[in-house]
Amino acid sequence: MELLLKYFPDITETQKKQFALLQSLYEDWNLKINVVSRKDIDELYLRHVLHSLGIAKVQSFLPDANILDVGTGGGFPGIPLAILFPETNFHLVDSIGKKIKVVNEVVEGLKLDNVKTTNDRVETLNGKYDFIVSRAVAQMETFVHWVQGKIAKHSQHERKNGILYLKGGDLSEELQLYRNASIFPLIDFFEEDFFETKSVVYLPLKFRR
């Protein structure tokens, strides 16, 4: 929790309580349905919460924006972002039902009224979103294929609409197809060794191949 306050010192008392509750909610749910590994539970704020919030250091979301988290698993990056941006609408989707069950319980436990969930493959969704966020779901080419028709073209945030993907390692090969991609190394925002090799990749709406 101190780690979170170090990098997000302006969060409200409500947000502090919600972030504090995350640890016990995930500990309890993980005993029944494994959504976070044992090691990761012990370092939940570093490996999951702060990592997810790396997206917020690259892009703040406006109150009326619609955000889709693809392959949210146990709720990352969607849940930490939904706490940080309580006025923004988040749609969390995952194809595995038991993971969405845990996400629903966490959403209820935190009283997050800006989150809806769907248990299905993302390809089946018809909505349009200002931003698509994700972590550890698919290679960029596959991912872009799944989601590029789901990015809203006519919203007021049009100029910035696009994909924000949390990626690790050397991205040069994977991203060479996308000349408009920007890479934001997370170590620029968070001075923790864990972030040494991790980045946010931003692909704007009209990403060119």
Ligand SMILES: C[S@@+](CC[C@H](N)C(=O)[O-])C[C@H]1O[C@@H](n2cnc3c(N)ncnc32)[C@H](O)[C@@H]1O
């Ligand atoms: C490695 S996990 C990552 C979970 C979470 N994003 C995280 O970083 O902790 C990948 C998740 O993507 C989901 N997934 C994979 N392909 C998907 C698809 N086409 N539509 C929806 N979910 C998908 C899987 O069910 C799995 O929960």
